[in-house]
Amino acid sequence: MAEEHPDETAADYVTDIGLRRIDHVGVAVADLDTAIEFYQRVFGMRCVHTEVNAEQGVREAMLQVGPTPDGGHLQLLAPLSSESTIAKFLDRSGPGVQQVAYTVVDVDVASAVLRERGMRLLFDTPRRGTAGSRINFVHPKDAGGVLVELVEPAAQH
Template sequence: MLDRIDHVALAVSDLDASLDHYREVWGLEVSHRERIPDEGIEEAMLPLGESFIQLIAPLEGGGTIGRYIERRGEGLHHIAYVVEDIGAALAGLKAKGARLIDEAPRPGGSGNLIAFVHPAGNRGVLVELIQRPA
């Protein structure tokens, strides 16, 4: 069902400072950066092997990532898996009792279809499913 890890998402309070940190300390460079005002975030993708490190920062106003950082601090936020058929994956997860945040796939960045699975019932891990454009 799962193809590979698409990305590991890290919540950061300051995207520019964090991109400097990841370049200088870890040698990782940004390949894509995008503001998503609807979700109150700005994200950046840093390629590593077949996956990415994703940095997510709150836009002005906070949003869910701002509240997450207030409550838990900066750090690991979620893991995203590539699936071939996100509709089939969601139907399968629902049949197995997983708690879906998104009952149906929705458009993400870069032409992807995405859906989130709730950490409750998944051993505390927030999961994003991603279907790449054909």
């Protein structure tokens, strides 16, 4: 049975590596505009952000799930070229879930603790993610076959 922490509310709970919540689920798609239209029409999601991330080789969109912006998001990722990681994922696996991302308090701290625990991270230092966030990834072979993204949101001004 899971250990309970009666003095912590769900909103206050942060894991020992600084995980706060599921940030988003990343889905690889061949055509971003078609995918946005599909998720809006079928599931009623709202597109709240789009951008091109040349460093990651993607055009991406964040779709809000539910009524509050603090809830989880669905991230749609379309390749910019046939050489991008997402293009290779699509060639290998077809469209579908590509990653699960967690919001962390500090991506540097979370990365260091995970390395101490024997996890391989894809980047030596965090990179720029969506909307100015800082990100890193845990290698899927070390995370039960799941590509785990760590997201430190951009500072709120």
